[in-house]
Amino acid sequence: MNKVHTGTALDGRVFWPSLIVILGITIPLVAFPESGEAIINQMFAFSTGKFGWLYLVSGLAVVAFLLWLAFGRYGNIRLGRDTDVPEFSYFSWVAMIFCGGIGIAIVNWAWVEPIYYFNAPPxxxxxxxxxxxxxxxTYGQFHWGVTPWAFYCLPALPIAYSMYVRRQPGVRLSVAARGVLGDKANGWMGILLDTIVVFGIVGGVGTSLGLAVPLVSTLASDVFGIKPSFAFDMAILSLWTLMFGMSVWFGLSKGIKILSDINVYLALLLLAFVAIIGPTLMIINGWANSLGLMFNNFIHMSLWTDPIAKGSFPQDWTVFYWAWWIAYAPMMGLFVARISRGRTIKELILAELVWGSLGCWVFFAVWGGYSLNLQLSGALDVSAILSQQGIPAAVLAILKTIPFSGPIIAAFVLLCFVFLATTLDSAAYVLASVTSRELNGYDEPQRWLRIVWALLLAVIGIGLIKVGGLKAVQTSTIVVALPLIPVLGVLAWSLVRMIRTDFGDQLEQREVVLAASQVAVPGHREETIRPDILSPVAATMGK
Structure with a gap:
């Protein structure tokens, strides 16, 4: 296995413009929250109202492209050379992908999202x-299933290919787009692309912090008998920052990997407990039925715009979610690419589309089924609590109906801490990588830079919670997703062009890697890869 070491210095060309853009947007939102929020909301209404169809078509197109890629003749290309083996076990690899991509959002929404759909159905x-x-x-399974993970997966493929097959220095989207942009990726176009990516990551993670703190504050207040306050919120944020700061300090193997493993085990225990205490049969039947409805109506749901009745459900939910996943996609692509050395293209696609979707489906089947049963049986009016007191109060009320609610709520608070920490440490790691000069797939960004980004994320979260500018930044992050749609197209095109240039017509249905003797020197221009130096390896996938 190749030894991973701490890598190169700060790249001011990306770091400083990114920081200026972030501060240039967040400071006016903090100073003039009402005006800023109104402008951003208008932009959001325009992007989703006029281009909602584009988000929907893009989602279906990305799913189709990835399935073609996985099961076609490119699927068994290994993302690495013949000396490259996977850096992590399969379980830890999948755990890091899932925890980095989902975070605390799913433990928040899995309980209450079905209730929203029940009150205002599609x-x-x-x-x-x-x-x-x-x-x-059904719609919970759809909005957190195959299409979202397809958005996450697409950027990872060209990034991993450029890092581990071509050995191009730079853990960035601009490097992955070099198959189309050429040398322009090193100029202002590349810097602009990477700056947009950094802003999207910071806005998205800042939003996650703003959503998570009220939930955990409400639950922790009940556990410890402490009255909620801004000081209590800051104590929770400080503890979070310490947790994910330590994780990102220790890096992938000793920090992020261990935290993700703990997260998955704890989540499985809580899910199993709720499934066992029931109603077990209703949860199983509901899951089977919802999967059947979703797969039977997948294309209809993917393209439904409600053009005649002109209801707002597609824009409020599906378009919003697709835009949100797209905004997060660059971060996930960069992070997943970094941890996927030695995997095949098919292996990476199936890991995200199958295991990522399955993980989300279990949450919605078990926790969503449990809360919906409370509503239907009359045991708890979740809908009324949700509309009158908000999501944190509704989640707390649902948890209190579970046997041994005290220990369960405490365990749930711990799960929330670990879930968000895995997203935050992944984000800080990626931000440090993007703003490092010519980092390669075998290096980790410098520790001080990881900590700088961890602290910046915490400070931005504190500021937004304090002044109430969270919604505007959340919405502005979604607006960023519109120009990222053609970027996804460029990345897909870039990947195919790089593969065809490197391998030509030499590919068959077998795993193919490049010989170790053809490894490029980090920091140099990428090598020319000739078909005659291909080193076919007995297929481990696709037979």
Whole structure:
């Protein structure tokens, strides 16, 4: 296995413009929150209202492209050379992918999102009806399933290919787009692309912090009997910062990997407990039924714009979610690419589309099914609590209906801490990588730079919570997703062009790698890869 070491210095060409853009947007939002929020909301309404169809078509197109890539003749290309082996075990690799991509959002929304759909269902179904209950479970599976993970997966492939096959220095989207942009990737176009990526990551993670703190504050206040306050919120944020700061300090193997493993085990224990205490049969039947509805109507749901009735459900939910996943996609692409050395293209695609989707489906099936059953049986009016007191209060009320609610709530608080920490340490790691000069796939960014980004994320989260500018930054991050749609197209095109240039027509249905003797020297221009130096290896996938 190749030894990973701490790598290169700060790249001011990306760091300083990114910091200026972040401060240039967040400071006015803090100073003039109402005006800034109004402008951003108008931009969001324009992007989703006029281009909602584009988000939907893009989602279906990305899924189709990845399936073609995985099961076609490019699927068994290994993302590395013949001396490269996977850096992490399969379980830890999948755990890092899942925890880095989902974070605390799923432990928040899995309980309550089906209730929103039950009250205001899609496809012009009557509210609070039997059909509304079925679609309530189905749309949670859809919005957190195959298409979101396809958005996450697409950028990872050209980034990993450029890092581990071509050995191009620079852990950035601009480097992965070099197959199309050429030398322009080193100029202002590349800097602009990387700056947009940094802003999207900071905005998205800042939003996650702003959403997570009220939830954990409400739950922790109940556990410890402490009255919620801004000081209590800051104490929680400080503890979070310490946790993910230590994780990102220790790096991938000793920090992020261990935290992700703990996270998955704890989540599985809580999910199993809720599934066992029941209603178990209703949860299983609801999951089977919702998966059947989703797969049977997948194309319809993927392209439904409600053009005749002109309801707001597609824009409020599907378009919003697709834009949110796209905004997060560059971060996930960079992080997943970094931890996927030695995997094949098919292996990476299936890991995200299958295991990522399955992980989310279990959360919505178990926790969403449990809360919907409370609503349907009359055991708890989750809908009323949700509308009157908000999500944190609704989640707390649901948890209190579970046997041994005290220990369960304490364990849930711990799960929230670890879940968000895995996202934050992944984000800080990626931000440090993007703003490092010519980092390669075998280096880790310098520790001081990782900590700088960890602290910046915490400070931005504190500021947004204090002044209430969170919604505007969240919405502005979604707006960034619109120009990222053609970027996804460029990345897909770049990947195919790089593969065809490097391998030509030599590929068959077998795993193919490049000989170790052809390794490029980090920091030099990428080598010319000739078909005659291909080193076919017995297929481990695809037979």
């Amino acid at each position: 496809l012009n179904v009557a509210a609070h009806s039997r059909e509304a209950a079925e679609w309530a479970l």
